Amino acid sequence: MEAGRKAFPRPLDLKGGRVELGHGAGGRAMTQLIEELFERRFANPLLAQRHDAASFPVAAGRMAVSTDGFVISPLFFPGGDIGSLAVHGTINDVAMAGARPLYLTAGLILEEGFPLADLARIIASMADAAAAAGVSIVAGDTKVVERGKGDGIFITTTGIGVVPDGIEIGADRARPGDAVLLSGTLGDHGVAVLSEREGLRFETELRSDSAPLHTLVAEMLAAAPEIRVLRDATRGGFAAVLNEIARESGVGITVREAAIPVGAAVRGACELLGLDPLYVANEGKLVAFCPEPAAARLLAVMRAHPQGGDAAIVGSCTDDPHRFVQMRTALGGTRIIDWIAGEQLPRIC
Amino acid sequence: MEAGRKAFPRPLDLKGGRVELGHGAGGRAMTQLIEELFERRFANPLLAQRHDAASFPVAAGRMAVSTDGFVISPLFFPGGDIGSLAVHGTINDVAMAGARPLYLTAGLILEEGFPLADLARIIASMADAAAAAGVSIVAGDTKVVERGKGDGIFITTTGIGVVPDGIEIGADRARPGDAVLLSGTLGDHGVAVLSEREGLRFETELRSDSAPLHTLVAEMLAAAPEIRVLRDATRGGFAAVLNEIARESGVGITVREAAIPVGAAVRGACELLGLDPLYVANEGKLVAFCPEPAAARLLAVMRAHPQGGDAAIVGSCTDDPHRFVQMRTALGGTRIIDWIAGEQLPRIC
Numbered sequence: 001m002e003a004g005r006k007a008f009p010r011p012l013d014l015k016g017g018r019v020e021l022g023h024g025a026g027g028r029a030m031t032q033l034i035e036e037l038f039e040r041r042f043a044n045p046l047l048a049q050r051h052d053a054a055s056f057p058v059a060a061g062r063m064a065v066s067t068d069g070f071v072i073s074p075l076f077f078p079g080g081d082i083g084s085l086a087v088h089g090t091i092n093d094v095a096m097a098g099a100r101p102l103y104l105t106a107g108l109i110l111e112e113g114f115p116l117a118d119l120a121r122i123i124a125s126m127a128d129a130a131a132a133a134g135v136s137i138v139a140g141d142t143k144v145v146e147r148g149k150g151d152g153i154f155i156t157t158t159g160i161g162v163v164p165d166g167i168e169i170g171a172d173r174a175r176p177g178d179a180v181l182l183s184g185t186l187g188d189h190g191v192a193v194l195s196e197r198e199g200l201r202f203e204t205e206l207r208s209d210s211a212p213l214h215t216l217v218a219e220m221l222a223a224a225p226e227i228r229v230l231r232d233a234t235r236g237g238f239a240a241v242l243n244e245i246a247r248e249s250g251v252g253i254t255v256r257e258a259a260i261p262v263g264a265a266v267r268g269a270c271e272l273l274g275l276d277p278l279y280v281a282n283e284g285k286l287v288a289f290c291p292e293p294a295a296a297r298l299l300a301v302m303r304a305h306p307q308g309g310d311a312a313i314v315g316s317c318t319d320d321p322h323r324f325v326q327m328r329t330a331l332g333g334t335r336i337i338d339w340i341a342g343e344q345l346p347r348i349c
Numbered sequence: 350m351e352a353g354r355k356a357f358p359r360p361l362d363l364k365g366g367r368v369e370l371g372h373g374a375g376g377r378a379m380t381q382l383i384e385e386l387f388e389r390r391f392a393n394p395l396l397a398q399r400h401d402a403a404s405f406p407v408a409a410g411r412m413a414v415s416t417d418g419f420v421i422s423p424l425f426f427p428g429g430d431i432g433s434l435a436v437h438g439t440i441n442d443v444a445m446a447g448a449r450p451l452y453l454t455a456g457l458i459l460e461e462g463f464p465l466a467d468l469a470r471i472i473a474s475m476a477d478a479a480a481a482a483g484v485s486i487v488a489g490d491t492k493v494v495e496r497g498k499g500d501g502i503f504i505t506t507t508g509i510g511v512v513p514d515g516i517e518i519g520a521d522r523a524r525p526g527d528a529v530l531l532s533g534t535l536g537d538h539g540v541a542v543l544s545e546r547e548g549l550r551f552e553t554e555l556r557s558d559s560a561p562l563h564t565l566v567a568e569m570l571a572a573a574p575e576i577r578v579l580r581d582a583t584r585g586g587f588a589a590v591l592n593e594i595a596r597e598s599g600v601g602i603t604v605r606e607a608a609i610p611v612g613a614a615v616r617g618a619c620e621l622l623g624l625d626p627l628y629v630a631n632e633g634k635l636v637a638f639c640p641e642p643a644a645a646r647l648l649a650v651m652r653a654h655p656q657g658g659d660a661a662i663v664g665s666c667t668d669d670p671h672r673f674v675q676m677r678t679a680l681g682g683t684r685i686i687d688w689i690a691g692e693q694l695p696r697i698c
Contacts, residue, residue: 026583026584026585026589026689027584027585031593049519051413051519051520052415052580052581053413053414053448054413054414055411055413055448057410057411057412060407061406062404062407063405064403065402065454066403067454067505068401069490070492071492093401097400097403099404105415107416107417108418109458141417143503143698145420145695145696148497154458154494158416158507161402163404170400172399236376236379237375244380281375339376339377340376340377346373346374346493
């Protein structure tokens, strides 16, 4: 808080206090919440402008913008919480356009009665995740709804980044013959969240893979600017990503089951829970399509990065007017990988 | 929908259908909602890229970004709905930085069971408001929460715009002697929404003033680039805006009650409801601070614009270490206009 501003009668009670409707009313209570919690944690010069809009200089070029709402339940889970997830998820969406993320905005929808201690923990987690990734949270908004009209906290983050010259990434750019690469094991996020939600305990700890992927993407693009498609495999999992790309690009895709990395603990939990790791959400894994000659070079770069240690070439694109996604199973058969029809795991992000 | 894509088994039931958890799951149901509702209504080349992030070219200069969540209840009210409000509100936040709004993103949080017909009406309203204002909705996200964990629909919009060269607007830039201008009548939005919520009927129709203010701002800045502060008087009303600016700029502010425009119907409703129009939310009114010599010129430009017909010079800044906001009443006295302490009208935007 700037020295020149009037102080508030009492500091915000971040231990025992709760969110009140007044915290969203545009008056003194809201200003106090902004100053004593958000500005302290998110401290950066753009936010300190205290405009409704943050303004910043840009160089001529291409920018990318993406928005994502987070409604995950429970709010805290092994490997992260809704705050770090909201930062990582939007950084990743911007990165999947080939862009370098620079700025985030955050819109909070709080439920009356939500503990301020939980809010403070989530805000600290957002701030830490943003700082670790080198992005600034430059604008925000807080609304409060009555008890029973929300569920603790929902966060909508929007990310803005710059796209380097010469990069052309798009879900419609895959071509027959392209290699399909996956950056690591599937299912970690969804299985960790579901286990926490259901109170399940496994012998091996299950942790969300929630992580920012923008430095991995930057290294991939530097090594292989001919990358055609990048997607993070979030809601709907790897299966949804493959079906989207097949549909947009007008190609078939064949993947090899034996090549798809899945951790032993996740595999065991999925068998117990009746889940298929192909459909389970990830928050730190990406799928890349590139011309076949670049695949080995790209794989080497991915494996050398902390977020790509388990990367693998898992399949290729085919010339298929039906745009089917198929999997060669470990037993030698072939099965269609269809979209998930309904909701497999609600509120997983 | 592109001719080349596979169609869905049945079209979305926009008459009798309801939001299901599957509409937020990342699979086929979500894709259908996006294609058959959002893409059709928001049709523009950037959204049609179908990336998680939209990318667009920018010229070198300054950009402004702002985000705002909308949780208004009821969703439909005289003069607008949550969709048009979400578009206008964020356009206005960007405009208050002196910027020309270009792009919007929209994050929707839907409650399971929400009628698809209401969703379609809201999406159409967003699309119409964006088109009328000349901005494009370029990226979006949809999440669905279980019945009872939300309240129909919440919308978070983020706006991006370009700031013309030479414009410097900020809540900390008001100086003693500056004139304070108000673009029109106070209280219309809040009173209209509250009346609808409470089922009140008045002889004169009360309508929200929800409107985009960016063309008004552009004309104001062209005529008076020396404008120091611009703020839309939303949550917390005119009183909150004045207190924020006094606090940030380190000045006192004195306004004249007789100069502040309030419509007769709003005045009557406020008396009946025990509300003070100074604290009631507006969604189509702005407050401007400028050096006194520019005030008459600025007022003339405002009055010539459809959104500024009732504009008035309502007060001036003073040299006051206490940063008090005061009002000369119609009866000749002076009273302090303090912040609203808690929540006057919850969920007004």
